């Protein structure tokens with residue numbers, strides 16, 4: 137088996153100090169919480185290198201300058217109600233105190249302290265009072281046991297190789313640190329497409345390995361979940377049905393779950409992709425998704441387990457000739473009528489948009505429609521449709537737009553962030569999950585800049601209101617402390633506009649899907665146009681776009697008012713989503729004052745120029761950059777430029793041929 141390397145390149149957690157501090161760290165860990173062993177290790181591995189000397193004691197000797205403990209262990213009267221994961225940091229009598237209600241709060245408090253130390257904040261000036269907005273701050277791996285990663289762009293799986301577990305403790309600990317350092321508190325380790333080998337993860341064959349991992353992650357406040365195959369009673373249980381209303385099926389799951397919790401008391405539960413893209417599910421038995429989910433949830437309930445049930449359910453065998461079916465409607469049509477029918481430990485997992493993680497799409501109307509069902513939003517950190525960690529595409533601005541979107545579900549100012557955190561719906565929102573972008577590459581994420589997407593996800597999941605610029609700067613300052621400030625500024629400014637740049641040279645005005653089928657990188661305007669996947673742009677000689685208005689698929693009606701009407705009306709529909717909602721002529725004038733065709737030409741030409749500008753900025757810092765980092769990013773930029781040029785030329789030529797309309801500026805469009 138290939139050995140997993142632990143010699144990791146710099147990331148925000150592991151960089152060396154560029155400005156060593158002059159004081160000693162005398163740390164007291166007061167109490168007997170198991171988390172103290174983790175904090176001790178983190179202190180030795182990371183914090184210690186910033187101080188001239190470090191000593192750790194397990195009681196307050198009176199000489200320590202940093203004291204960590206719960207309110208109870210420190211004998212202090214508990215102040216604000218910060219929950220089990222919140223913490224407070226303050227200075228008192230010339231010493232710094234990191235205090236929490238429970239041990240997970242201490243862990244996050246320590247990470248906060250570490251961040252401030254890295255950023256050079258004077259010890260006694262560190263001050264914080266934090267509490268996460270979301271209950272679940274989860275990531276999903278789409279890793280397979282053969283070591284491959286579905287939609288993975290950072291090397292092989294961290295967990296699996298050759299049909300078995302990699303079981304590299306150092307690597308797993310580094311990874312657990314990486315995740316918990318940004319507040320992530322739950323993960324699945326295997327793909328939601330659960331194939332034959334992975335179906336057996338819940339059996340005695342693999343439970344010891346799963347238990348080993350679960351215990352390790354638990355030390356970092358991370359709860360481990362598994363993706364399961366809905367048809368397991370048949371594929372591994374020897375039954376001839378997986379009908380959720382059959383007693384034999386429910387009994388079989390109860391026995392499995394009992395066995396799992398026997399080995400893994402901290403086990404979180406299951407994630408299920410059912411009746412989706414050829415995966416089995418309750419529809420095969422004429423049952424509803426509530427029937428399927430509730431049966432599994434019942435088995436998990438006695439142990440406090442949760443069932444994440446994905447809403448990515450749609451017809452992937454659509455006939456492109458059939459104009460009556462609109463894939464965008466599917467999640468809402470399937471799940472909104474079932475609101476209130478799910479058990480209280482079922483959490484519906486809703487993709488952020490109604491289609492599939494495109495560079496730009498509308499926010500899923502299902503978020504806001506569920507009033508009595510627990511749910512999380514699902515984002516995609518891995519860059520499947522957004523450049524595959526070759527093209528730089530910093531995604532927190534996209535997520536922030538989604539989180540800030542006002543659904544009007546409970547009247548004005550009902551943002552997605554307020555819904556998924558549960559603030560606006562009495563706790564039915566349970567937080568956020570995301571398909572992660574990490575793998576066995578030395579820098580974890582393929583493109584080093586893509587680390588910032590994981591960092592930003594963690595920050596926004598903890599606090600959706602955090603300033604985006606502060607997140608981007610903080611990531612760069614922690615990851616590249618050795619670079620001159622102006623170089624970090626350049627990196628931040630590239631990151632901050634990269635999503636819009638990527639959007640500008642790919643599919644226009646919210647239409648999406650003009651990618652190569654299968655792998656989804658690079659342009660192919662008609663790649664999905666005559667396919668069964670329900671992803672069409674309907675371009676003809678007169679115009680393009682999908683009519684989702686009341687006269688079209690009526691998808692707009694899935695939104696609360698006035699959101700639906702805003703999208704319905706050509707005058708108020710935002711330009712960037714115009715073709716997602718409307719079929720318009722090429723000559724239609726956008727609110728920007730440009731025609732659609734001119735926008736297509738301009739944005740594709742501009743996109744390429746922007747990528748050239750990224751390269752020029754990078755080149756201008758060549759002397760200030762370490763050779764390895766310079767080369768790493770330069771090679772990626774060259775590939776990004778080639779990609780952008782290909783997109784520009786294919787899309788522009790396609791629409792020139794379709795419309796016969798010349799570019800107003802006479803630039804080169806191939807005929």
Ligand code: GCV
Nearest residue numbers: 278286287328329409448492
């Ligand atoms: C794991 C998209 C991706 C698939 C993925 C699926 C999902 O269709 O292309 O690779 O499957 O989403 O989210 O289940």
